[in-house]
Amino acid sequence: MLGISFGRIAAVFVKELIQMRRDRLTFAMIIGIPIVQLVLFGYAINSDPKHLPTALNVQDNSVFTRSLTAAIQNTGYFRITNIVHSEGEGEKLLASGGVAFLLTVPPQFSRALARGDKPSLLIEADASDPSAAANAMAAISQLPATVFNNDLKGALRPLQATAAPFNVVVHRRYNPEGITSYNVVPGLIGVILTMTMVLITALAVTREVERGTMENLLAMPLQPFEVMIGKIAPYIVMGYIQVTVVIVAALLLFGVPMLGSFFDLSVALAIFIAANLSVGFTISTIAQNQLQAMQMTFFFFLPSILLSGFMFPFRGMPAWAQVIGEVLPNTHFMRIVRGIMLKGSGLADLFGDIWPLLIFMVAVMALALVRYRRTLD
Amino acid sequence: MSGGLAIDVSGLTKKFGSRTVVKDFSIQVPKGQVWGFLGPNGSGKTTTIRMLCGLLVPDSGRGKCLGYDIRTESAAIKRNVGYMTQRFSFYEDLSIRENLDFVARIYEMKDRGEAVDKAIAQLGLTKRQGQLAGQLSGGWKQRLALAACILHRPQLLLLDEPTAGVDPQARREFWEEIHMLAAQGLTVLVSTHYMDEAERCDRIVYLAYGTILARGTVDEVIANSKLYTWIVTGGEVRDLARELHDKPGIEQVSVFGITLHISGTDDAKLEKAIEPYRNRPGFTWTKSHPSLEDVFIHLMGPFREQVTG
Ligand SMILES: Nc1ncnc2c1ncn2[C@@H]1O[C@H](COP(=O)(O)OP(=O)(O)OP(=O)(O)O)[C@@H](O)[C@H]1O
Ligand SMILES: [Mg+2]
Numbered sequence: 042m043l044g045i046s047f048g049r050i051a052a053v054f055v056k057e058l059i060q061m062r063r064d065r066l067t068f069a070m071i072i073g074i075p076i077v078q079l080v081l082f083g084y085a086i087n088s089d090p091k092h093l094p095t096a097l098n099v100q101d102n103s104v105f106t107r108s109l110t111a112a113i114q115n116t117g118y119f120r121i122t123n124i125v126h127s128e129g130e131g132e133k134l135l136a137s138g139g140v141a142f143l144l145t146v147p148p149q150f151s152r153a154l155a156r157g158d159k160p161s162l163l164i165e166a167d168a169s170d171p172s173a174a175a176n177a178m179a180a181i182s183q184l185p186a187t188v189f190n191n192d193l194k195g196a197l198r199p200l201q202a203t204a205a206p207f208n209v210v211v212h213r214r215y216n217p218e219g220i221t222s223y224n225v226v227p228g229l230i231g232v233i234l235t236m237t238m239v240l241i242t243a244l245a246v247t248r249e250v251e252r253g254t255m256e257n258l259l260a261m262p263l264q265p266f267e268v269m270i271g272k273i274a275p276y277i278v279m280g281y282i283q284v285t286v287v288i289v290a291a292l293l294l295f296g297v298p299m300l301g302s303f304f305d306l307s308v309a310l311a312i313f314i315a316a317n318l319s320v321g322f323t324i325s326t327i328a329q330n331q332l333q334a335m336q337m338t339f340f341f342f343l344p345s346i347l348l349s350g351f352m353f354p355f356r357g358m359p360a361w362a363q364v365i366g367e368v369l370p371n372t373h374f375m376r377i378v379r380g381i382m383l384k385g386s387g388l389a390d391l392f393g394d395i396w397p398l399l400i401f402m403v404a405v406m407a408l409a410l411v412r413y414r415r416t417l418d
Numbered sequence: 419m420s421g422g423l424a425i426d427v428s429g430l431t432k433k434f435g436s437r438t439v440v441k442d443f444s445i446q447v448p449k450g451q452v453w454g455f456l457g458p459n460g461s462g463k464t465t466t467i468r469m470l471c472g473l474l475v476p477d478s479g480r481g482k483c484l485g486y487d488i489r490t491e492s493a494a495i496k497r498n499v500g501y502m503t504q505r506f507s508f509y510e511d512l513s514i515r516e517n518l519d520f521v522a523r524i525y526e527m528k529d530r531g532e533a534v535d536k537a538i539a540q541l542g543l544t545k546r547q548g549q550l551a552g553q554l555s556g557g558w559k560q561r562l563a564l565a566a567c568i569l570h571r572p573q574l575l576l577l578d579e580p581t582a583g584v585d586p587q588a589r590r591e592f593w594e595e596i597h598m599l600a601a602q603g604l605t606v607l608v609s610t611h612y613m614d615e616a617e618r619c620d621r622i623v624y625l626a627y628g629t630i631l632a633r634g635t636v637d638e639v640i641a642n643s644k645l646y647t648w649i650v651t652g653g654e655v656r657d658l659a660r661e662l663h664d665k666p667g668i669e670q671v672s673v674f675g676i677t678l679h680i681s682g683t684d685d686a687k688l689e690k691a692i693e694p695y696r697n698r699p700g701f702t703w704t705k706s707h708p709s710l711e712d713v714f715i716h717l718m719g720p721f722r723e724q725v726t727g
Contacts, residue, residue: 052523056512063511257507259473261524262496415492417473 049263053271057245061275067241071279075233075286079226079294093141093177093356096123098131103151109162112184113144118177131165135214137390138376141167141174141356154207161208168213169383170224173354178211215384223298226291227378228351231371233287234280234310235317235345236338241276242321243334251330256417265413269406273318280314281307291382300385308388309381309395313374316402319409320370326412345371373398424449424574424605425470427481427488432465432474439465441628443479447607447621449573452600454619455609458718462628463609464504467576470607471501484573497525500567504578504609506559508566510552514543517551518566525570537565556583564592568599575599577608581615593618613710624717631717640707645716646685647708648692650678653700667691670716681712 153160328334373394380386428444472492667687682688
């Protein structure tokens with residue numbers, strides 16, 4: 042077996058770059074698709090997700106708190122998934138996307154309630170996806186009037202169902218105005234990259250088969266790995282160009298904030314782009330011609346757009362769809378981009394979404410290499 | 419190395435689905451020789467060449483190319499073999515120079531720029547080196563492909579119909595170059611449908627429907643054919659051909675311009691068949707050797723009904 046040669050990778054890389062430059066249509070598509078999609082998806086599609094994960098930070102353990110927790114779950118919008126013991130712990134969960142809400146019951150809540158002081162409950166919501174949070178927040182605002190009717194007995198009876206005995210204070214975090222484009226535009230980066238990166242590599246290899254140049258490529262002393270890296274590398278560069286287009290548009294046209302670091306974003310991008318390119322490469326080892334490659338790309342693209350949390354809030358999807366969604370790189374990348382841009386999260390916070398991307402990438406690359414034809418058989 | 423053999427294979431068999439396309443193929447090609455590979459369309463020439471350079475895995479049979487096993491050492495074979503595909507398989511959207519440069523990079527040539535310059539100059543394309551390969555005429559594409567596959571100075575050339583569509587002048591230059599390279603020790607296996615090219619080879623191998631039907635020097639192949647041929651010249655040979663073609667003892671009648679070749683395997687029967695026509699005025703009859711083409715057409719005869727494609 043020959044070793045891997047940098048020179049041969051460079052040969053394929055240079056060839057691919059030249060071909061890419063000559064192929065005006067593809068080049069136009071690379072720049073055109075992001076712009077068209079940005080315009081098209083400027084509007085969000087609303088939905089009404091239920092059972093959103095909620096962290097509870099209870100600093101006052103009493104009968105009231107227990108009723109409250111039950112009532113909150115009964116609205117159908119909240120599912121208590123974590124009990125935390127400090128504000129910091131809750132913040133972290135919220136920032137990593139582990140929960141969508143953080144509910145804090147302040148110390149002395151029940152005492153204040155009993156005194157008729159109208160104490161406050163604090164709800165912090167991850168509003169980076171505003172449609173996901175909106176209905177849940179509406180539901181919780183309805184709570185106070187009736188929730189404690191069973192508990193307010195005896196001396197406390199006068200408090201029952203007069204006016205609400207306590208307040209709910211809602212903090213929308215990360216996207217206080219609930220602007221939809223804040224959520225959609227970063228998500229679009231993942232969608233656009235999925236579509237163009239997969240398609241382009243799928244076509245780049247199938248084209249060789251269709252034009253008969255594959256026979257020559259196979260007759261030369263090239264390793265599958267060298268072909269793959271040489272073919273994928275130019276498109277990583279292209280992926281970065283696309284992302285630049287979208288981010289500039291996001292910042293200028295939609296005023297989307299960029300709270301995190303560009304470095305973190307580019308690291309995540311590199312993994313995500315490579316993952317998509319290996320999907321494209323794998324498709325090209327299966328497809329017989331460019332049309333089939335195109336069809337298979339869309340087969341991959343559809344769930345990536347529908348089940349990744351881009352179109353519909355992820356937590357609003359049925360469980361089976363979430364399982365599929367969790368496998369798709371776009372799902373994780375979507376959370377990463379939103380985390381970095383809207384929440385200012387760092388890579389460490391987002392590690393939970395980075396490792397699935399890495400595993401996906403390595404697994405698919407291995408599959409592509411195994412499937413890559415070494416002969417014409 | 420297996421003696422002085424560049425190609426040493428035996429029993430190669432290849433099936434596509436249930437159809438056997440190459441059957442029990444064995445050849446031993448000494449280094450520095452030029453071998454011609456002939457046979458009708460679909461006879462398995464391309465398939466055989468692909469097995470030799472590791473592009474197809476034979477279903478059975480074994481052998482070596484340049485001392486490397488064709489099954490297990492195809493990487494080494496690929497480094498030392500120049501394979502020219504039947505269909506143009508360089509990049510039409512790359513220029514002449516870029517294509518050659520790509521090849522030179524793949525083979526990690528140290529003197530890349532120089533080698534490419536030289537190849538372009540030899541082709542006489544220095545002025546057009548920036549032109550896209552896709553814009554070249556068919557013959558020029560062939561010449562570019564040939565230049566590309568000898569660029570890395572291989573020890574063995576496998577050429578699949580390299581001169582299809584190439585003009586006579588370029589064809590002659592091509593063969594001069596082939597013989598020059600062979601004199602330097604390069605071994606060449608070249609498939610062709612041209613008889614004059616077959617005659618330029620040290621040995622020929624004739625394949626029909628996957629089986630080798632004849633092999634050896636041109637003279638040996640003609641002698642072994644056991645074919646007897648009469649050549650008729652003068653007058654309206656076409657009319658004569660029409661009259662003769664279904665007579666018993668005459669197996670083959672073909673017109674070459676103003677001459678007629680009449681062949682058969684049974685000398686006596688053949689003479690008897692032509693007897694009544696011998697005295698026609700205006701024709702000259704000579705008993706001669708069959709041409710290579712006569713032999714090939716004769717060899718194909720029993721198979722002609724077989725469907726191929
Ligand atoms: N990939 C393939 N799958 C199925 N059948 C094939 C394949 N490649 C070749 N064949 C069949 O194998 C037979 C031999 O084909 P091959 O290309 O080797 O012939 P050839 O001698 O090179 O013909 P030509 O002179 O037309 O180039 C043909 O009948 C062809 O249809
Ligand atoms: Mg052929």
